[in-house]
Amino acid sequence: MSSEFALDPLEHVLQVLLANDNAAVQHLPTVLTSLSSPDYARSQHLRKFCTRVNALIHAKEPAPRWAGILIAEHAFRLNKDAVLDSAQAWVTAVLPLLSRKEPAALWKAAIALLDTVFVTTANLAEFQRQVTNPNASKFGLALLALADKGDEELQIVVFTSLARLVAVFPTLVRPLHAQASALSLRFLQGRYPSQQPSALVSAAAQLHSVLHLTGGKVGGANLWKKSVDDALLAANAHVAELRSTFEDGQRRDAASSDPTVAIPHALDALRGTVALICHLLRSPSSRPLPVPIGSIVQLCRRLLQSTAEESLENAFEKSRRAMEAAAAPELWRLGCDLLSQTGPSIGRHLSGYLSQLLPLLVAHLERPAPLAQKTPVLKAFICLAEHCYPPDEPILLSRATKSLLPHLARLIAPRAAPSTTAQDKGQGQGKKRKTYEGGELFNVGSDVVFSSVAEGDASLLVLECMQWLLRNPSLPAHLHSLTGRLVLSLSLELTGIDASRLSVDDSLHARLVRKVGELGVELSCGRATMGRAVGVVVQTTGGSGGHASRQLDLLLRPRVPPIPRSKATLDSDVLVASDKAQEQAVASFIGLGGPAQTRTQVNGGDEMIVDAPASTPPFEPRVAPMPMTKAAPAPPPTTSAVVTAVDLSAPKTTLPVKESNIAPVWGAAFDVVKGAVAPAKPEVAKVAATPRPAGNASDDDDDEEMPTINMQSDSDDE
Template structure:
């Protein structure tokens, strides 16, 4: 017969207080919901926990609190039975001077008790309601005075969880809770910002409007948004005292004359305001509310479009000017966070403001001075395009594509730049050819270049491809830019499998993530037409094997016409994959974007190089040259030069005149008897057809077997 788990723990691990503390991790890991089912050992278990809670040493009390928390979490029946006695022990510990682990364990135990049995009205009336407000009152001074940051974060998150459950009980404590939040959201110029503490305080501030009830919660939410907006404008104006804000200089605020303290303080305040607005956007409100989108977009545009080097005629302090200019990238990042939050929370409602936001982000992305801080702009663009409606402006979409393409073409530049070095080393002197690397020596090289040396570079490259994919879904992108974007995606799809993950990024998982994104772009473009999708079976199967999402790809293969395509995306056959197929607009765009190193060779520069092989192939295709073959065939070729030439086609240039018949026979006799190279398809077909027309009729043998029949 198996021994009950509680009996084993009581006899061995919990035999004494010191043993309970030493074996606490094993005891907590051994507890399960099945072991806490009511049994003859359950009263002994609860009695042992109570004895630990009333122990004289703090470590034994900490062990008792941890065991009580685990028991309450796994067994609601035991928690309801022992809740009143456990509250009587844990709640007074918050007002005593105890170690941080004891306070943390007491807070966790009380949070589980007050939030686990909300569906039981009698338990709420007798146990929870009389003690919740006492618990909140004990937590507020502990959060303000205790030096442990983790304990403060735990207290703030506990209050954030309890206020939505008991909003009416906390109505009288709203002002005290607001003051507690402002303690951590008012900024600190002497310490680096603690993101965990700021996030916990902003989340608590975002639920305080629920204390107004279902009717007053909407008004309190709007008041909180207006207060955060006013505080953000005040902090932003204090950071731009030497720059123009709305065409004028901001007024100096009293007590902010020292830039060494005022600038870090206001930057921290602005960061806290953006965090509060982000949490208010996702807060729960029981009634319809009116969001001040105009004021929010105005603040976001002011943060995003502020300039780093703005010329003014007035004289300013050089130190203040330098420090305010140095924090401008941080202001850009906060503005991009606000734009992303607005787009994620109010995507469809943000449609009237979307063209202006995308235009400002694109203009900033085009600046060379933000090359090191372009990740926030790309993330804001990705969120805006993914949550909002499609752009209807062709100019904005084309400009955005031109700004993002150079970022995404890093992979292509790496492959094309490596080829000239290989060719140059191959053409070096004989002495240099002897200095060859050993096979496999690249494994031991540690100084190789990485495409994305930092995490920000990796995220920027990934966001660039996501933005290009979202732009391809719109109907506003021009045909030339659509072709260029698809060519860049196809080039990246060919380059990534041949590239080591360590050569792409220090993160080994980034290679697979980027490859999945590029494959998704190519699959979406291939699915623009049934004919293109029928030629992309390998690409679709490859995306299934890497991403593991086969439902969409199988649906594309089985029902390629569903759902109907609502975008005007050209088919795969419309791509210009070669220089000869490019239009003039596409060639100009490639040169302006820096995606080509030099101008493509013109047709007039190759006649001397290409005409000789064509002339040497013609004698093998004709038996007897006609007498009119002396004339050049130039008048028939210029109309064909306007069409894009295929890969195997010879250049459409004027051919030299055909030599006489005697010279052709002499050249044919001097040539070695080997198989001639395959002639270009277009020219050879034209010459063979001409020779067949001019060939002499063979003589017919009248005495053949056919006549006898």
């Protein structure tokens, strides 16, 4: 049996799995798995299989019909050439089911089968002439009728199938343009009290964004432009209603509507309108379309400039103003979403508006808010970075960098150890909570760095933003250096953090390590530190390929001229003052380097560095024995010469140092000298002149007596 099943898989399916209607429903997953084999198309029982599927579609019970439709759709999607002859019969049998009262699951299966058959056979002219052309418009009418009958999932399936049908066969469904437009706009105009689901809004916007294709090559551009203009007008009207108490020109209609109904409804309608504009910017077209960039950017600015702190004297109710202020974060999100979709559509044409949009995004990055709430702002920031020319704004770049660094520094910030004195804290607060041995193993949520998946994904976006900022030559050098040091610290810190301690998503750790490695490689390329980054480059490649080969080739053979002389850079400075002092102390202790330096405090607290006296070994004079020869006559008595000599054997004097006053200062590369202190004077002693001691006993010249010099003689007289 196993060998026969391996040779002909459809024989086992027909004899066992599809023996009757109940077996077909019961063994449906097994049948679909068997059809995934590539050998079923060459089976000699293929015709019997198609006949059996057709019989299931014509069954009286809904369950066998549902199973037969799913089997037919799966078989046609895997190999349409094998079952193309039976597809016409399946379309004829399934299409009337959409007009009957059937279960929603049966309608979804029928829509999937018809959509697959019509779309995948668009390149077959004969099949399209015989099957698609007569039935495409009927299929579209049936879908429009089902949009009001089913639930949310069925409506999403209807909108998706209609959008594909319009995009592939715009001429066949041209009579349905008005009905489809009215249906899609009805789901985009908002709903109260509950808002429209986001998936349903996206499906309706996708359908409306392709309806301009029914106008042909000439009229399609006009229909698209009209749709965009209408959407922009509707969006501005909704924003005006949401900001009626904050804008002077929109006060007239605020008091005439109930804010508890008008504000949620306008906000939901604005979501649908922004989604429609985003889909219109992504819609296909056979010809270039005129995009109103200025109007779109103006709408983005209006959404991003919405604040809740503006003070405006008005006579409206406080409840309406409070509800409008509460809607401001949603307006920011919609503005960022619209900006993120505008960039890929118009490309570099957005660079002219960068000076208007970048300050708004930087201001939102500086807002004190959780990292997960800044995800739309980060996406919009990355969109501007990818589709605009680099801005020459050092101040804005510095502000953006300073606002992003704290989100990365939390990975290397010292984390407090788990508290073991929970019982001691609650002794004076009533009854103590009962604890169990090993209970700390279950409290993993308190030590996780990123408490949610969205927050972890936002950290990756922060790294992408930092990558773009570091590429900009207008970024100040000190921030570039500080960011590079932070990236180095992250690469060292992430290797010691467990994935479960980083986030609830275990894959975040690997993605962060890979992203930090790529950023570190990019920082080292083209610089003097490039030769020391071989390990990082090899680690980040992760395999073979063009990108990995390019990185290794760039590292081993850089296309830059050699540096003529070494020059100190900002990256070589020490950020912690205590590190440099410790190195100098060690060098002085082992006898290397220059004179040692000591720290002292002057003027009541200012630190300075004072060079201590050079270390010189003490001089110990030795007295040689007196010679035994007869001494010469003594010279005339003279006054004893008094000389001053430095007592080299005296101990060196050093200034007192207070260890408690030396503390590391983050960001200080050099010690600032604020005063000057004169070194201490050495001790001076007065000694009488003594005869010169013998330097070496073995030297014969030292034993001879010094001749007497007559100071009164005059050689010139001779």
